[in-house]
Amino acid sequence: MTKQKNNLDITVLIPTYNRAEILRETLEAMCKVERDGLTAEFVIIDNNSVDNTKEVVESFGIRLPIRYLFESRPGKNCALNKALDEVKLREIVVFTDDDVTPRSDWLKQIIASCRRNPKCAVGGGKVIKIWPPGKEPEWLQFAKTTCGLRIHDVGCKEMLYPDNNYPVGTNLWIKKYLFEEGLRFNESIGPSPTKRAMGSETSLLIKLRLEGHLMVYCPDNVVHHNLQEWLSTPKGIRYRAYTMGRGQAKINFLFNPDLHNSPDLKYCLRRVGALGFACLRLLIANISFLQAKRIGRSIEPISDIAFNLTMLKGNSLNHK
16 A cells, blocks of 8 residues: 555646746645645746746745746746656646646545546546636627636546547646656747747647547546636737637647648648638627627637638747
């Protein structure tokens, strides 16, 4: 039993950038997570912040088994790779964000799911979105896509993730041996101060699924994601929609090597046509007296515009 427990100890990785006070709230929540019977280390990767992030992390040194790392290269995936390269990882590597409130049994549910599913190398759980100031914005009811801002809930029973469905980076675990084999995040994708492109964890998870690794969903593994106020604004959600489309294009290039070749005229015309159609849909979406309807209906065409613009640039992996 002692050997089994030790084999299922946990490293929690939390990247952060210029959100010291938000991080403080998250670390307060981590102090309330049950750790009896398991060994866990919380690693905070400061991605070149200029605020008091380091001081906030150090203030929790007595209350949490915590470690501070600094990564000057911009980008969430650069920060995560820094930790994967330098930290002595435990058997289960857990990924989450700096603006979450996990349920008190969060880590114990991860351990329990790993023990029930020893053949699964990857797992995830439920993510409940908490909107400021406590309720969803009105435009959500008009949106065909919400860019990952709805609840992540695959079902009420533990199960393998269905095709085209993956864990989300707010509540994700991966077994250490995959990183020992050289697995790393693609640094041209993901949140970054400039030219942001969503899809940080998705590209890595697609790769793992293509290699045949099983992914399990545990509904009792719950994290509340405290969305920031800017996301509820028209500018914020439209920006996120654009970065989502840009990220989807980058992932498309990553897993379709044929797209790296010089595009022919037919390909370019098809992309220009799709771009024009997306612009027309955006124009139509803005024909409404209700601001909420204009915002909600504009999200999908904005994402499509970003997708097709990025595809037209050629090999997007060279456009960081």
